[in-house]
Amino acid sequence: MGHYVPHTDDELARMLAFIGLTSLDELFDAVPQAMRLAGGLDLAPGLSEFETLDEMERLAGRNNACGPDLVCFAGAGAYDHEVPAAVKRLAFRSEFVTAYTPYQPEVAQGVLQTLFEYQTLIARLSGVEVANASLYDGASACVEAVNLAVAATGSQRVLLSQGVHPTWREVVRTFAQGTGHEIVEVPLANGVSDWSHGASDHSESAGAVVVQYPNHLGCIEDLAQARAVADRMGALLVVAFDPVAMGVLKTPGAYGADVVVGEGQPFGTPLSFGGPYLGLFACRMEHVRRLPGRLVGETVDTVGRRAYVTTLRTREQDIRREKASSNVCTNQTLIAVVCAIQLGWLGTGGLRELALRCARATRYTRESLLAIDGVQPAADAPVLREFAVRTPVPAETIVERMADEGFLAGVPLAEEYGGGLLVAATERRTKDEIDRYAGAFEKVIR
Amino acid sequence: MKATSIPLMGRAEEPTLFELSEPGRTAWSFREQALPEWSLEELVPAEHRGDEPVPVAEVSERDLVGHFTRLTHRQYSVDLGAYPLGSCTMKYNPKLCDDAAALPGLANVHPSAPAAMTQGWMELLDDLAEALCRITGMSACTLQPPAGAAGELTGLLLMRAWHEAQGRQRTKVIIPDSAHGTNPASVTLGGYQTVTVPSDDRGCVDLAALRSVLDEDVAGIMLTNPNTLGLFEEEITEIAAAVHDVGGLLYYDGANLNAILGVVRPGDMGFDIVHMNLHKTFAVPHGGGGPGAGPVAVSQRLASFLPGPLPRRGSDGQYQWFTPERSIGRIHSWHGNALALARAWSYILVNGGDGLLRVAEAAVLNANWLRHRLRGVYDIPFDRPNMHEFVASTRSLKKSDGLRALDVAKRLLEEGFHSPTVYFPLIVEEALMIEPTETESLQTLEDLADALERIARSPEDAAEAPRTTPVGRVDEARAARHLIPTWDARPVA
Numbered sequence: 033m034g035h036y037v038p039h040t041d042d043e044l045a046r047m048l049a050f051i052g053l054t055s056l057d058e059l060f061d062a063v064p065q066a067m068r069l070a071g072g073l074d075l076a077p078g079l080s081e082f083e084t085l086d087e088m089e090r091l092a093g094r095n096n097a098c099g100p101d102l103v104c105f106a107g108a109g110a111y112d113h114e115v116p117a118a119v120k121r122l123a124f125r126s127e128f129v130t131a132y133t134p135y136q137p138e139v140a141q142g143v144l145q146t147l148f149e150y151q152t153l154i155a156r157l158s159g160v161e162v163a164n165a166s167l168y169d170g171a172s173a174c175v176e177a178v179n180l181a182v183a184a185t186g187s188q189r190v191l192l193s194q195g196v197h198p199t200w201r202e203v204v205r206t207f208a209q210g211t212g213h214e215i216v217e218v219p220l221a222n223g224v225s226d227w228s229h230g231a232s233d234h235s236e237s238a239g240a241v242v243v244q245y246p247n248h249l250g251c252i253e254d255l256a257q258a259r260a261v262a263d264r265m266g267a268l269l270v271v272a273f274d275p276v277a278m279g280v281l282k283t284p285g286a287y288g289a290d291v292v293v294g295e296g297q298p299f300g301t302p303l304s305f306g307g308p309y310l311g312l313f314a315c316r317m318e319h320v321r322r323l324p325g326r327l328v329g330e331t332v333d334t335v336g337r338r339a340y341v342t343t344l345r346t347r348e349q350d351i352r353r354e355k356a357s358s359n360v361c362t363n364q365t366l367i368a369v370v371c372a373i374q375l376g377w378l379g380t381g382g383l384r385e386l387a388l389r390c391a392r393a394t395r396y397t398r399e400s401l402l403a404i405d406g407v408q409p410a411a412d413a414p415v416l417r418e419f420a421v422r423t424p425v426p427a428e429t430i431v432e433r434m435a436d437e438g439f440l441a442g443v444p445l446a447e448e449y450g451g452g453l454l455v456a457a458t459e460r461r462t463k464d465e466i467d468r469y470a471g472a473f474e475k476v477i478r
Numbered sequence: 479m480k481a482t483s484i485p486l487m488g489r490a491e492e493p494t495l496f497e498l499s500e501p502g503r504t505a506w507s508f509r510e511q512a513l514p515e516w517s518l519e520e521l522v523p524a525e526h527r528g529d530e531p532v533p534v535a536e537v538s539e540r541d542l543v544g545h546f547t548r549l550t551h552r553q554y555s556v557d558l559g560a561y562p563l564g565s566c567t568m569k570y571n572p573k574l575c576d577d578a579a580a581l582p583g584l585a586n587v588h589p590s591a592p593a594a595m596t597q598g599w600m601e602l603l604d605d606l607a608e609a610l611c612r613i614t615g616m617s618a619c620t621l622q623p624p625a626g627a628a629g630e631l632t633g634l635l636l637m638r639a640w641h642e643a644q645g646r647q648r649t650k651v652i653i654p655d656s657a658h659g660t661n662p663a664s665v666t667l668g669g670y671q672t673v674t675v676p677s678d679d680r681g682c683v684d685l686a687a688l689r690s691v692l693d694e695d696v697a698g699i700m701l702t703n704p705n706t707l708g709l710f711e712e713e714i715t716e717i718a719a720a721v722h723d724v725g726g727l728l729y730y731d732g733a734n735l736n737a738i739l740g741v742v743r744p745g746d747m748g749f750d751i752v753h754m755n756l757h758k759t760f761a762v763p764h765g766g767g768g769p770g771a772g773p774v775a776v777s778q779r780l781a782s783f784l785p786g787p788l789p790r791r792g793s794d795g796q797y798q799w800f801t802p803e804r805s806i807g808r809i810h811s812w813h814g815n816a817l818a819l820a821r822a823w824s825y826i827l828v829n830g831g832d833g834l835l836r837v838a839e840a841a842v843l844n845a846n847w848l849r850h851r852l853r854g855v856y857d858i859p860f861d862r863p864n865m866h867e868f869v870a871s872t873r874s875l876k877k878s879d880g881l882r883a884l885d886v887a888k889r890l891l892e893e894g895f896h897s898p899t900v901y902f903p904l905i906v907e908e909a910l911m912i913e914p915t916e917t918e919s920l921q922t923l924e925d926l927a928d929a930l931e932r933i934a935r936s937p938e939d940a941a942e943a944p945r946t947t948p949v950g951r952v953d954e955a956r957a958a959r960h961l962i963p964t965w966d967a968r969p970v971a
Contacts, residue, residue, distance in 0.1 A: 067746040077831065139944075320961065414523050
């Protein structure tokens with residue numbers, strides 16, 4: 033059994049005597065006897081640390097993890113990027129890992145200043161003025177953006193592009209059961225949002241227009257057009273962006289986005305079977321009082337030294353209670369810390385280089401696959417770091433067969449996209465890997 | 479001599495990453511791809527191209543590491559010292575769990591990989607869900623909610639779906655006045671109105687008041703038990719019967735689950751829906767404010783509404799994903815905060831059923847010892863046997879010496895401890911909510927009590943505290959009045 037309870041038998045006896053009890057059992061006298069658990073928890077007895085790790089390694093060994101034996105060409109919102117040693121070492125420091133939410137700023141300047149730097153970096157990448165201190169993941173950030181837009185406009189009608197990640201859309205619909213928002217899906221045409229679809233409906237007002245940039249198929253959406261659609265309907269423009277793409281694309285803010293959300297996993301967080309990831313959330317300053325979650329601001333201490341503190345606290349659930357527009361409390365601070373450190377490591381030049389390398393690997397992979405007889409592009413719209421192809425055999429079959437060849441081939445697309453395979457190549461992928469991937473691909477579709 | 483974190487706290491101001499930046503300085507490196515060197519212009523159409531790179535920062539790796547390491551010296555943490563924050567369960571997090579979560583076979587798995595390639599993860603999630611059901615006395619469990627508040631909202635959506643399936647519209651959810659703020663906020667987002675019931679003079683739900691608001695519009699009640707005063711709701715059986723009698727459901731806010739592990743299960747108290755904070759009870763480190771994990775377990779009648787997909791072992795021993803028949807839908811992009819879930823599973827394995835009971839016993843013992851020790855030093859508004867935490871108050875000291883709860887909090891920082899939760903629950907004036915947790919030793923409790931007593935006995939200069947921390951008392955009002963949320967928002971000098 034793990035020994036994380038420090039009390040000796042002698043101390044237990046002394047402490048019980050101090051409070052006038054004779055047994056540990058008496059500590060729970062307030063719990064009615066009838067409901068007390070007889071015979072203890074139905075769980076195995078505790079293990080040593082080493083046996084516990086053995087079991088965790090056994091479970092880990094049953095997975096096909098990405099690495100040299102399973103070269104990753106899957107993306108779809110979870111990307112296989114390099115994580116440098118500096119980020120790993122710093123992010124595992126106890127002071128970051130084992131701190132609580134910075135409620136006492138005088139002893140939390142480390143986390144607070146890091147979050148202030150993180151907010152600055154995310155605001156710059158988004159192209160809008162202010163970012164919060166993180167949300168759970170891309171999907172939850174998308175939900176909160178919709179809620180902000182509805183509150184700001186008074187319209188519960190939400191136009192949601194089908195180019196937004198399918199699980200994010202599902203999460204938006206799940207939470208709309210509580211808020212009662214009306215979710216209207218906008219289909220894709222040739223890989224990008226078709227705003228003309230049911231155009232007469234779009235002349236009505238709406239609270240939010242939500243578009244992903246680049247979108248789920250990897251295609252670069254026309255944000256100027258999305259902005260115009262939002263303007264016509266009196267809606268806020270919510271852009272779900274890929275932060276890595278900001279190394280080479282115009283920012284959503286440059287197109288007039290009101291709220292910018294995204295998934296921060298690509299900056300320093302391993303694939304992690306999908307979590308913990310990082311919900312990026314940024315918006316124009318005019319909406320700052322509706323910003324969900326925590327916000328760090330700069331101020332001074334009693335003698336005028338620069339200091340940081342969570343601010344505009346009156347927005348938050350613990351103060352507004354039932355009048356709150358968001359219930360977020362615990363967020364993903366440690367992952368935001370990782371993101372800030374990784375962005376610092378990349379720097380201005382490294383971020384551009386990262387995006388260029390992803391784009392080069394993606395173009396080379398796409399051209400290699402399209403050279404295979406029977407493989408067709410799913411869309412002609414320009415792509416950046418991910419693309420979709422149609423294949424003569426089902427995508428699920430390709431993924432299964434490619435695993436035997438040492439590749440995670442991609443992510444099969446849902447029926448709503450007409451099927452196909454979504455493929456991503458990051459800065460980690462080399463020409464040699466891509467050539468071998470394309471060779472295996474050709475083999476498995478025969 | 480007592481252990482103290484004070485010498486470790488950095489006192490010098492640390493410049494921001496942006497001030498350390500020097501144009502052209504770099505830390506990055508990438509592997510050789512040997513690909514065609516397509517240019518930016520060739521790769522990105524002009525209409526989408528960001529011609530000027532987004533400014534990030536330009537620092538060397540050495541400066542980057544120095545910067546963030548110095549920042550850690552300005553940060554308190556559990557690994558440095560005690561953190562008696564009520565309702566937050568800031569226990570020591572075994573290092574073993576860090577190693578478990580870093581295993582490449584867990585950390586490098588793509589969430590979209592087919593089930594055949596993620597059998598280990600699916601087994602882990604299924605094992606964890608089963609264990610959490612046994613701990614809470616529930617039948618089925620979703621691990622998707624990434625935090626407690628997300629778990630609450632998931633629970634409320636389950637409540638809503640269940641009532642709708644019974645063909646009825648309900649409008650109200652009851653919460654006690656001692657509840658966490660997330661409860662009423664979640665109620666609103668779940669599409670319900672909050673009805674607040676008062677606590678009685680013993681600090682528990684006023685049963686008569688509860689009965690007076692129960693009617694056919696009530697969807698359910700959200701309760702924390704033990705409650706935020708650290709008191710067990712002794713009339714829970716009567717509360718459950720009354721709520722069930724009007725067709726309502728009972729929601730258990732698991733923020734305080736640490737107190738009852740292996741002693742009593744929410745299911746046996748009559749609860750239908752339970753969320754757990756794995757970052758409290760099951761030692762997932764808090765990370766400075768997350769990531770956490772807030773799984774939701776339910777009784778059999780609610781199982782078919784759970785978010786999917788869920789892992790299920792087939793007769794061939796292989797795991798497959800399935801989505802419950804009447805699922806409310808996903809509430810996370812993937813499978814929740816998976817690596818946090820792995821940490822919690824390793825914590826449950828290493829403790830076992832026997833170890834988890836010891837956790838609860840020591841947590842409750844520590845809190846009761848500290849309450850006894852502080853009698854006569856601070857007011858103890860509900861001075862009777864408590865569970866894992868208790869609430870003290872500076873009400874009398876404020877009258878006699880002007881000592882406020884906030885001053886105690888700031889003075890305690892000087893003593894090398896984190897402060898308790900202050901001004902919560904709202905029903906206690908000048909509240910100091912103290913939860914020592916089971917991992918603090920008797921010596922530490924004695925040091926903490928001595929420090930709290932010193933503060934109460936010499937309150938004269940408390941308003942000037944803290945003086946030994948990296949910064950002095952921070953001007954929160956100014957931060958809100960002159961909002962500077964980013965480096966770029968600073969007024970130009």
